[in-house]
Amino acid sequence: DTGVSQNPRHKITKRGQNVTFRCDPISEHNRLYWYRQTLGQGPEFLTYFQNEAQLEKSRLLSDRFSAERPKGSFSTLEIQRTEQGDSAMYLCASSSRTVTPETQYFGPGTRLLVL
Amino acid sequence: AQKVTQAQTEISVVEKEDVTLDCVYETRDTTYYLFWYKQPPSGELVFLIRRNSFDEQNEISGRYSWNFQKSTSSFNFTITASQVVDSAVYFCALRNYGGSQGNLIFGKGTKLSVKP
Numbered sequence: 001d002t003g004v005s006q007n008p009r010h011k012i013t014k015r016g017q018n019v020t021f022r023c024d025p026i027s028e029h030n031r032l033y034w035y036r037q038t039l040g041q042g043p044e045f046l047t048y049f050q051n052e053a054q055l056e057k058s059r060l061l062s063d064r065f066s067a068e069r070p071k072g073s074f075s076t077l078e079i080q081r082t083e084q085g086d087s088a089m090y091l092c093a094s095s096s097r098t099v100t101p102e103t104q105y106f107g108p109g110t111r112l113l114v115l
Numbered sequence: 116a117q118k119v120t121q122a123q124t125e126i127s128v129v130e131k132e133d134v135t136l137d138c139v140y141e142t143r144d145t146t147y148y149l150f151w152y153k154q155p156p157s158g159e160l161v162f163l164i165r166r167n168s169f170d171e172q173n174e175i176s177g178r179y180s181w182n183f184q185k186s187t188s189s190f191n192f193t194i195t196a197s198q199v200v201d202s203a204v205y206f207c208a209l210r211n212y213g214g215s216q217g218n219l220i221f222g223k224g225t226k227l228s229v230k231p
Contacts, residue, residue: 035219042119042206042221043160056218089158102148102210104219106160 002026004107006092012113013082020078021110025094032075033104034067035091036060043091049075082114117142119209121222128197129230136192136225138207144168146212149183149190150219155203163205166190168212197229 005024013019025032030051035043046065048056051072061067064082069075079086089111093104118141128134140149151163164174166183174181178195194201204224211218 033219040223042208042223043219044221045218048218058218091160093160103150103162103165105162106152108157108159111158 004092004094004105006090006107006110008110009108010111010113012115014115015084016081018078018080019082019112020076021090021092021112022074022076023092023094023107024074025092026096026105029094029096029105030072031095031097031104032069033093033095034075034077035093037089037091037109038087046077079112082112084114087112087114117144117209117211117220119207119220119222121205121207121225123225124223125226125228127228127230130199131196132229133193133195134197134227134229136194136205136207136227138190138192138222140188140190140207140209142209142211144211148210148212150208150210151181151190151192152206152208152221153203154206154224160206163192194227197227199229199231202227202229 007022032049034046037043045058046061047067049069052069064080067077089109091106091109093106095104120139147168149166152160154160171183180193182191204226206221206224208219208221
């Protein structure tokens, strides 16, 4: 399977703990995106990487959130001091201008529950 | 402002019925892209179609068809002869061409239930 993969698929944590999610994009996709989806809503954009450079961050991405893509391949999204409002599905997507321009392909998501 | 509206929150049909999912968008850009994604209960968003704003030709793919009308800012999706496997949440999304490279703007989705 050469699609976008995300780990873990589910995460339950207590308020105040830190959590980290991983995303592996489709091979050779140079763009990687993070979205957050709450129940009954569409995904909302969080941040975007082109290769290892983080080019855009949404105002939704508070100081407790940090994302990295150190070698331009996989990416991690860390949430520090989690709050109950962080409970959501975190989706990762990737794209490549050279393969299928402007189309983002999504992974299965990581579902976070903060108790 | 950019916005995508999917007014239908939930639709329920019986298998083999045709069903149309509505999508209305707002953008000030003249060049943009429109998308439809399917989200089955497993949670993964599955890409269905991308449409460029300069190409208003409608498209058919098997039982799926899309009607793009710039005059009414609509990009509707029709499933012909629906099947139980079509049950999912369907999202319409907008991305402007010249602006943010990351910002797909989604509607709230339409939950389609197809009953046998």
